[in-house]
Amino acid sequence: MKKSRFLCMVLAAAMVLSTNIFKFDRIRAEDKIYATTSSPAIPVTVGEAVNLDDVMIEFSSNVYFRASDVNITVSDDSKDALKVENGKLSAGIAGLHSIKAEKNNIVKTVYVVARAGSEDDFVLFLDDFDTGLSDEYKRVEGFSSDIYVEEGFLYLKGNSLRSPRLLLPEFLDAFGDYEIEVVGTITEAAEPTRWVSIMYRSQNNNAQYLQMCVRKGATANNGLEIAENTGGWTVHKTASYKETIDSGKMYTFKVHVEGPDINYYINGEKVLSGKLDGYVRGGIGLQANNSTFKVDSIKVKYVAGKPGKAGYTFFEIVQPDMGIIGGMAMSEFVESKEDLARIEELDIKPANIIFYMDKDLNATDKTFSKPYMGIEEAVISLMGVMTPTFYINDEQTANNLGDFLKENKLEDCFVMSSNPELVQIVRKKARITRGVIDFTEKYLEKESVTKDDLMEIRGIVNSNMASVCVIPSNIASRENVKFLYERLVSVWVNESDPLTTKKDTYNLLITGAHGIVSDNSRLVYETAMLMSGNKLLRVPLNVGHRGVPSLAPENTIEGALLAYEKGADVIEIDIHLTKDGIPVIIHDANTSRTCNGVSLEVRNSTVEQLKDLNANSGRTDFGEIKIPTLEEFYEAIKDLDVLVFVELKSTERELVTALREATLKHNMTDRISVITFHTSNITNMNREFPEMSVGYLMGASATGATSDFQTRSVLNIIQPYGTTYNPSYNYHSKDFFTKANMRGITTWPWTINNEVVYTYFLAGANGITTDTCQILAPFTKFLNVKKLEHKVEIGDSIKIEASRTTYGREEIDASKDVRVIFLEGEELATLKDGEITFKDYGTVVYALEYTHEIDENNSYTVYSKPVTVTVEELPVSSNTWLIIAIAAGVVVVAAAVILFIVLERRENNTLY
Structure with a gap:
């Protein structure tokens, strides 16, 4: 009953606001x-x-x-x-x-x-090329000699070096349901297998797209294809046509795409049909592969929209951009319809709304005793621009919520609880739902936490299929938040008290958390906007891929130590299991590439046999280097401030067992995270080492018309396994990283080298896996001040002093290069020549910011912790008190004399 009711409202309901209460009309789609x-x-x-x-x-x-x-x-x-x-x-x-x-x-x-x-017809676009090629077209590949108009025909001339691609005007990117008619032919082809295509639902400047492929030899079994390009080809369906494409004959090639339904026609005859989810909308274009596409005209027709075609609920977050690299999600609790009405009117909307839910799936207050709205109405009330989080506190609610989310395909949401087991119940039923574990109550009264406390948080999150932890603001120091996200846990900081001051808000921002839970999203936004520049609050990890192979042999202790010296925060290593059951550090299953041509299969060799080899990868300047065991590696780096990403190369369960034993033996659990390409390894980790963070390595998998829908494609892959997203770096935009972080997805792209590092560093990747970790060594990580509290008197001055810490672990004076941000009491102070002078008593709070210039086109800004200055009233000295006493005495004597004179005169007047 709830399912049909919810689908009816979500897929075919209009929302009308009346007296600030949501009402719903059931609408007949055909009308x-x-x-x-x-x-x-x-x-x-x-x-x-x-x-x-x-x-x-x-x-x-x-x-x-x-x-x-x-x-x-x-x-x-x-x-x-x-x-x-x-x-x-x-x-x-x-x-x-x-x-x-x-x-x-x-x-x-x-x-x-x-x-x-x-x-x-209702025509979105029409061109017969009688007036040439408009500037609104965009050449993605090919030169003017490859794409041109001649005598009223458009030509795309492909060759063995280039497959020219031409995109139609950009406004068509807003559509995804349309009918494309191209009148044209293939005039030349290097061979019958060569083809032309109509590209549609193109994403990210044509980095991913679908296409109708038509081969010159169209009679072949694969003469026509529904194909997808995401950097490599996937052919979803093929068919043949009744004839080879005749260069002297014009054909009408037609693509009709509507929701997941794809239909291809040639000269009015349907030739291929299929279904494909994932691409909601995108651009249109043409391509020629080692052939010549002669085009007489292009027409794009309107296709009527139909509600609920996608069949799922996924949102498009409208939280405004705060200029924070990688983004930061704002969340607010809602306990009543009045709370919802207030948020609805906000021009600064949070990314996420948290509803307390009871067993009947009603939204309630935080006592779970005052229901005010059903779950269907609660979801729809967010207008598709804020994601819902459902806070639960009992097993029945967990089961009911899990069933509801699964049945209704409500994917874009979180489940949250202070009871980790409840989160796991929901996650097992609704695999795409993100899990959030709330540690607010547990740590709210603590002034500090230990490393063991933080490791317990990490272990509870990982072992209960969650991805986000919520910690209270009183323990949310920059250092504690950094500890958690460096170990692959997303962090939300919860300010449980009313948020009223810029100082408190600034402190939340500079933690670098992935999200802030508060009652004042506007103040969070306004405080962030006081901070200038491209804001780097969450520092990306510099991950040395197999050490630093651009300077030293890969997967060696020597290379790891050099990577540390060159600024690596993390050393990434690969492990295989030997014949005698010892994990050793080597990338390939065979030793030939890294051991100067000597070929041994690692799994079939003993450690002793492997130790006889020289693993210097032909780098004679390093002399003889041995393949290290995992335990030897742990011993070599145990005293260094560096983390380790351990990649499981083979898939046997024994490798996971050996990793766990070695890690526990050397007390390195807090220093490592695990990454792998293999889902079997993820399953084995969940069984044997459930508290450990795991990253899922894969090719670039973010596909979709918008960054929000790209995150959906990623969630469908990683959420069933509860991992982070560790893709090949290609095709990930700045907006994707922001929206992914807002959804609790941390992204760790590989392998990024040379100047490309700058792009992904500034885009918001959580870590940069690189062969050239030395590039980041001079980059600034933190801005430091020596003293956070001062007491001064009126007229006193404080000299601005600051230093910056680099990835290369240098501390460099930055006093002359910082700027001051006043958070409180600016009217009490003046700033001049690098000094702040205080002119009235009260409290002044300020912070410092430093902009790191990468090059003339790229920069980012880091921020200090806030400095609080108490300007005290001048103390009264003993001499001052003496002067006051004498003056008071003089006043008293003078008053007495005056009184005496007045009385004398009155007496004299009376006698006469």
Whole structure:
């Protein structure tokens, strides 16, 4: 019953706000025009008005508002073509126009595709190339000699070196449901297997896309393909056509894509059909592979939007950008409809809303005793722009919630509890849901925590299929937060008291946490905006890939020690198991590549046999180097301030057992995390070493029309295993890292070398795995001040002094290069020539910031802890008291004399 009710409301409900309480209308889809995420347009015939009551606008995934209930304005460039009045929309000119739809401070661009009364189709785009090639097209690959217009035809000429690709105008990227008609042919091909294609739902500047592939020899079994490119090819389905493509004949190639449904046509005949999820919308383009594509015209037709086509609920977070590298999610608890109404009106919306849930899946207050809204209404109330977190405190609620999330495919949410077992119950039922374990109550009264406390937090998070820990602000120092996220645990800091001061807010920000839970998201935003620059609050780990192979032999103790000297925070190593059951550090299963051509299979060799080899990888300047055992490696680095990522290369369970035994023996549990390409290793780790953090190595897997949907593709892969995301670095945008961190996904890309390091360092990767860790050595990690509290008098001055710590572990004076941020009491002080002088009593709080210039185009800013200055009133000296006493005495004597004179005169006046 709950399932059908929820789906009805989410997939076919309009939300109408009345007296700040949400109401829901059940809408018959056939009676409405839907401007959806994948077809954000309203079809209009010139001279015929559309009633805005009949238009539903999708503001986020499966969250709709009536057009009559939102604020509609005509875009500036469409004011001559469109008119909105009396609840109706009309067009006076055929073509593509646009409007802006605004609801609760969320603005969406909606296109209006207008046709003349004599036309059959609603056309989004049409080009017959009679006037050449417009500047709105974008060449992704190929030169002007490869892509050109001649005599009214577009040519793409591919060769053995290049496959020219041309993207249609960028506005089409906003669509995903459309019909593409290309009239053209293949005039030349190096061989019958060569092809041309229509690319669609293209992502990230054509880094990923789907395509209709048509081979010159179209009669082959794979003459036509539904293919996907994500840096490599995946062919999903193939078919053949009845004839070879004739260079002297024009064909109409058509792609009709609607939701997951894909249909290909040639000359009106359906030739291939398939289904493919994951790509909601994206651009359109053409490509020629070692062939020539001659194109007479391109037409892109509107396809009517249909609600709920995607079949899942995933949100598009609108928390404003705070300029923080990697982002930081703001979260707020909601305990009533009034709380929700307040947040709805905020122009600064948090990324995440936390609902307390009872066993009947009602949102309640924090006592779990005052229900105010069902789970369906709670989810829909977030308008698809904030993610829900469900806070639970008993087993029945956990089971009910897990069943509900699974049945309703509600993927983009967290489950949170102070009881780790409840989180695990939900995670086992709803595998994509993210787990959050709340340690607020446990540590709220503690002034400090130990390393053992932090390791306990890590172990509880990992062993209960969670990815996020919540710690109270009183223990959330920069050092403690860093300890946890360096060990692959996402951290939210909870300010359980009302957040009212910029100092307290600033302290939360500089922890570097992935999220802040408070009652004042606006203050968090405003305080962040006081901090200038590209804000580096969460310092990425510098991960030396197999040590520092650009300078020393890989996977050796010598290389590891050099990597540490060159600034590595983490040494990444690879381990295999020997014949005698000893884990040794080597990448390949065979010794040939790293041991100067001597070929031994590691698994079939003893440690003694392997120790006879020279593992210097041909680097004669290093002399003879031995393959180290894992235990030898641990002994070599045990006294260094460096962590270890251990990659499990082989898949036998015995390797996990040996790793655990060696790690416990050398007391290195707090120093390592484990990474692997193999899900069998993840399963074995969960069984034998459940408290250990594990990263899942893979190729780039973030696909989707937006960064939000890219995170969905990643969650589908990693969440069933409860790991971090450790991909090949390609195709990950800054926005992806931000949205992933907001969802508790930490991303650890590999292998990034040379200047490419800068891009991913500034994009928000949690760590940079590199062969060239020395590049980051001069980069600034922290800004330090010597003293955090001062007491001064009026007129006193404090000299600004600061130092910066680099990845190379140098401390460098930065006093002359910092800027001051006043957080409190700025009116009590003046700043001049590197000194702060205090002119009135009270409290002044300030912090320092330093901008590190990487090069002329790239920089980032780091921040000190806040400094508190108490300006005291001047103390009164003993001499001052003497002066005051004498003055008081003089006043008393003078008063007595005056009184005596007055009385004498009165007496004399009386006698006469």
